[in-house]
Amino acid sequence: MQILLYIFKRILQTIPLLIIVSLISFFIIRLSPVDPLAELKLNPSVSKETLQRETERLGLDKPIIVQYAKWAKSFVRGDLGVTSNGEQVSAKLKERIPNTLLLTVVVIFLTWVTGVPLGIFAAVHWKSKRDRILTVLTSIGMAIPSFFFAVLLLIFAVKTGWFPVGGLTSSDFLEMSFAQKIWDVTHHLILPVAVLFTISLAGLQRQMRGNLLDVLDSDYVKFARAKGLSEFKVIYKHALRNAVNPMITLLGFEFASLLSGAALTEYVFQYPGLGRLILEAVLRSDINLVMASLMIGAVMLILGNLIADILLIITDPRIRRKEV
Amino acid sequence: MFKEIYIQLIKDKFAKIALIVLGVIYAALLFADFLAPYSKDFSDRTMSYVPPSKIYTIDENGRLSMPYTYNYIREFDAENLRITCRPDRSKKFYLKFFSHGHLVSVENGGRLFLLGSDINGRDVFSRLLFGGRISMTIGFLALLVLFPIGLLYGGISGYLGGKTDIVMMRFAEAVMSVPSFYLLIILASILPAGMTSVQRFMLIVIILALIGWAGFARVVRGMVLSVKNQEFVQAAKSIGASRLRIITKHILPQTTSFVIVAMTLSVPSYILSESGLSFLGLGIQQPDASWGNMLKEAQEYTNIIYRPWLLTPGFLIFIAVLSFNLIGDTIRDVLDPKNRD
Numbered sequence: 044m045q046i047l048l049y050i051f052k053r054i055l056q057t058i059p060l061l062i063i064v065s066l067i068s069f070f071i072i073r074l075s076p077v078d079p080l081a082e083l084k085l086n087p088s089v090s091k092e093t094l095q096r097e098t099e100r101l102g103l104d105k106p107i108i109v110q111y112a113k114w115a116k117s118f119v120r121g122d123l124g125v126t127s128n129g130e131q132v133s134a135k136l137k138e139r140i141p142n143t144l145l146l147t148v149v150v151i152f153l154t155w156v157t158g159v160p161l162g163i164f165a166a167v168h169w170k171s172k173r174d175r176i177l178t179v180l181t182s183i184g185m186a187i188p189s190f191f192f193a194v195l196l197l198i199f200a201v202k203t204g205w206f207p208v209g210g211l212t213s214s215d216f217l218e219m220s221f222a223q224k225i226w227d228v229t230h231h232l233i234l235p236v237a238v239l240f241t242i243s244l245a246g247l248q249r250q251m252r253g254n255l256l257d258v259l260d261s262d263y264v265k266f267a268r269a270k271g272l273s274e275f276k277v278i279y280k281h282a283l284r285n286a287v288n289p290m291i292t293l294l295g296f297e298f299a300s301l302l303s304g305a306a307l308t309e310y311v312f313q314y315p316g317l318g319r320l321i322l323e324a325v326l327r328s329d330i331n332l333v334m335a336s337l338m339i340g341a342v343m344l345i346l347g348n349l350i351a352d353i354l355l356i357i358t359d360p361r362i363r364r365k366e367v
Numbered sequence: 368m369f370k371e372i373y374i375q376l377i378k379d380k381f382a383k384i385a386l387i388v389l390g391v392i393y394a395a396l397l398f399a400d401f402l403a404p405y406s407k408d409f410s411d412r413t414m415s416y417v418p419p420s421k422i423y424t425i426d427e428n429g430r431l432s433m434p435y436t437y438n439y440i441r442e443f444d445a446e447n448l449r450i451t452c453r454p455d456r457s458k459k460f461y462l463k464f465f466s467h468g469h470l471v472s473v474e475n476g477g478r479l480f481l482l483g484s485d486i487n488g489r490d491v492f493s494r495l496l497f498g499g500r501i502s503m504t505i506g507f508l509a510l511l512v513l514f515p516i517g518l519l520y521g522g523i524s525g526y527l528g529g530k531t532d533i534v535m536m537r538f539a540e541a542v543m544s545v546p547s548f549y550l551l552i553i554l555a556s557i558l559p560a561g562m563t564s565v566q567r568f569m570l571i572v573i574i575l576a577l578i579g580w581a582g583f584a585r586v587v588r589g590m591v592l593s594v595k596n597q598e599f600v601q602a603a604k605s606i607g608a609s610r611l612r613i614i615t616k617h618i619l620p621q622t623t624s625f626v627i628v629a630m631t632l633s634v635p636s637y638i639l640s641e642s643g644l645s646f647l648g649l650g651i652q653q654p655d656a657s658w659g660n661m662l663k664e665a666q667e668y669t670n671i672i673y674r675p676w677l678l679t680p681g682f683l684i685f686i687a688v689l690s691f692n693l694i695g696d697t698i699r700d701v702l703d704p705k706n707r708d
């Protein structure tokens with residue numbers, strides 16, 4: 044019950060955050076010299092009346108505060124307006140968000156499965172040659188610009204022909220059986236996942252290593268050792284549990300950096316995700332689409348942090364006692 | 368503290384190599400006008416996508432000769448439907464050293480493309496040097512802008528505490544809640560067209576700073592909280608110093624040396640951001656060069672497969688960022704109190 048109360052409180056806290064985010068993004072976009080109706084005005088088939096209606100809908104003839112209120116009202120109602128091609132923004136987002144989520148969830152899963160053991164390994168072999176090699180390897184992983192790595196992998200894919208280039212599905216996707224579909228998507232995911240995995244693995248491995256080193260230095264671990272427990276038991280039964288807790292906080296941040304990092308990777312691989320959508324929207328100065336995807340990006344990020352926080356109170360009893 | 372960091376950097380093998388690499392890169396950028404065979408704006412439209420010039424020191428008779436090179440002839444290969452280049456062996460062009468203020472250049476009529484040329488027939492090697500000036504300094508400049516903002520913001524928030532602190536930190540958190548790359552491309556895309564290249568460069572610096580200040584302000588706030596109740600602050604208060612004076616003269620100096628070091632650790636991320644932005648065509652614009660916008664051409668399959676020399680800026684970004692990271696690792700080790708033993 045107390046946990047539920049805390050979670051509820053935590054959710055309430057995100058509301059002012061969202062309002063500030065929306066204010067920031069709204070003012071950035073509206074105060075820019077970009078005319079939101081430029082595209083429509085250039086289109087000769089659009090009549091004066093339509094333009095007038097669109098001006099009224101966005102409240103462009105009114106002060107900016109009123110415009111914001113109008114926009115916020117329709118956003119809460121789920122009406123995100125239309126793109127410059129006349130499609131519904133919400134439909135477009137609905138199509139892209141699952142793809143980006145798929146990509147990020149797969150990457151997060153893989154980085155955790157490899158990053159945490161590698162971090163443990165490095166901490167256990169602290170200051171040894173193996174630890175040093177891992178540090179250098181992760182430095183290399185962090186230093187490759189994501190888009191450049193993506194381009195290199197594209198060359199590889201084109202030259203060997205082992206991987207499909209671009210997109211998430213093949214052209215004959217709809218005629219495939221279920222198993223074939225899964226294989227097709229996996230096949231398309233391998234390269235983008237490889238890029239994001241390489242880049243985010245480093246941070247995770249280092250964090251894990253640092254946490255475990257911190258914990259191994261603490262008194263209760265020394266006590267466990269003094270008691271004569273085997274090193275295996277000391278590390279995996281006592282130290283590890285506490286070392287993993289801060290990692291959960293990192294989960295939220297990782298999600299954030301993945302959303303950002305994914306944009307460039309999606310762009311290079313022509314992956315139909317949110318990052319590429321916002322990029323295309325920005326390049327076409329499609330205001331409605333930019334606003335909506337910016338907000339959705341922020342919502343996803345805040346949700347990621349929220350989930351991490353909730354996981355943390357479930358795993359770490361100390362926080363429960365402090366916060367509630 | 369700085370001395371300790373210096374000693375560690377010299378002692379650590381990787382950090383030492385990284386320092387030397389960065390030293391060489393920055394020296395090369397400083398003397399770009401001298402080292403580059405061509406000026407920044409040089410272009411020869413008849414020589415687009417020419418592969419790197421080969422330099423010969425042994426002539427066709429097997430005798431040692433002054434270094435020379437051949438020009439390339441571009442031909443249309445009707446079978447594969449693409450343009451190929453082959454060296455024109457009818458005329459040699461000897462290299463000239465230290466003439467007209469360039470380290471290496473070539474006789475009249477010859478073209479020396481050490482790393483090939485791009486679509487406009489510009490020398491990739493020269494542009495790498497001039498572009499590096501932008502790519503390798505933009506991070507430091509962004510930090511210079513962000514430094515006072517974050518310091519003051521975090522300082523005020525942490526020192527005043529209470530409601531002010533809550534509101535200020537909520538705002539900073541909100542800025543951090545927008546995926547940074549999304550914010551980056553949106554800010555870059557609303558920059559008005561038709562700016563001079565210097566204006567554009569400055570605005571990109573400011574945008575990079577706008578993205579980064581919030582996280583920095585939070586770190587500063589945390590440090591201010593830990594020192595604000597110490598005796599020297601109370602002493603300043605009791606002699607009637609104003610709040611702004613206490614923050615800027617007494618509290619913030621306590622944090623600066625740590626902060627300066629911590630900030631340099633974030634330089635590589637700005638280099639990466641700028642290159643990503645320019646890669647998309649939203650950062651530094653043609654005809655100016657930056658490593659990111661030079662890679663823009665690598666977006667086309669034909670380019671990356673038939674003209675691999677266009678990828679060189681990517682390797683340079685990689686080497687520069689890796690060097691910064693290796694130095695950063697060593698600095699972090701020194702700062703970490705656990706590693707003092």
